[in-house]
Amino acid sequence: MSEIILTTKAELRTELLSVLVEYNNNRKENLPPRLFTINQVAKMFGKAHVTIKKLVGNGTIRSTKSGLIPEDAISDYLNI
Numbered sequence: 200m201s202e203i204i205l206t207t208k209a210e211l212r213t214e215l216l217s218v219l220v221e222y223n224n225n226r227k228e229n230l231p232p233r234l235f236t237i238n239q240v241a242k243m244f245g246k247a248h249v250t251i252k253k254l255v256g257n258g259t260i261r262s263t264k265s266g267l268i269p270e271d272a273i274s275d276y277l278n279i
Contacts, residue, residue: 234267243273 206214235243240260241251254260254276261272 233270234263235270235273236267240268240273 237251237255238248241248244251251260255262255266255268259279260268260276262268
């Protein structure tokens with residue numbers, strides 16, 4: 200079943216972009232959350248290890264029981 204589809208570059212680009220966005224969204228939902236150590240987050244922010252540890256300790260930045268910081272907790276903190 201072969202079909203020939205005529206389209207413009209702009210329409211093709213728009214359609215491909217929407218497919219890629221949908222693919223990435225589905226992929227993110229199926230991946231486990233990325234976790235960072237306090238030291239990694241401190242380097243990302245350009246802050247001292249102690250500063251990030253205090254933010255985790257007082258609950259400003261969420262962490263797991265093992266002390267790792269999920270990527271979405273970093274996003275939440277940055278959006279405050």
